[in-house]
Amino acid sequence: MLVDSYRFLPRSFRPLYEGRGAFPGEESPVWAPFENRLADSRIALLTSAGIYMKASQSTFDLDREQANPEWGDSTWRSIPATAGSDDIAVAHLHINDEDVLADPEIALPMRGLAELAEQGIVGGAVANHVAVMGYQDRGLEEWRRKTAPEIVEHLREQGAGGLILAPA
């Protein structure tokens, strides 16, 4: 089936997304070939559901977003692959977080990926996956200048051969 990209989006928001084209300067194709077999590759996950480690990390800055709706927190969190649903919290003002808290796998399938690694379908999973807070088409310069390079460096340190990104 062909997915209807606007099925769950309020109708009045559709023009904010549809037909806007590429971001300025981001029109040309980019491509990094996947050269190894999956079974020899270590895979990383990235979610934009605003997940963070309850005990050891600070939340994303929702107060500032409340005060300034045009702003979004562009920091990122490293999420240990061993973290369970009891270890994480969710900071996100754009979705109902009940389902993610009940089963974080719907946003960050770390257990599912670990199973595929155990079965030899992928070579492995990184020790630390990545979480950001989404719904930020504004303030992209900070993401380009700081967040993206930091995440790239993290992924290299983790030995990631490929990344699955999932927006919330």
Added chain:
Amino acid sequence: MPVLARWIEAAGIPTVVVTMMPAVAEERRAPRIVGVEFPFGHAFGVPNDKAMQRRVLELALRVLAGASSSGARVDFDQEWPVPLREAYKAWQPKEPSPIVRKLLESRAQGRT
């Protein structure tokens, strides 16, 4: 998210975006795309439905490793099992997000 994927891809790490809005990811030139017709916040499927989540993850891996050129898109072939009206309501935050609140306020002002 598609633009973040582009920057990571440009740094040499292959990426795939699993998204509810694959048409937007195409417009934004994400290198590899898996479309899912799921409510926001549920990229990998229904909570606690391990089999469904695994099928989405496997499709993402297949597209990540097997797509042959930039802009490749494959959609997940399963509909959301909850009736639309119910699912549409369920994914949304209890309070409108700040940017939505602002939009609604400015629209209301435009009408007065």
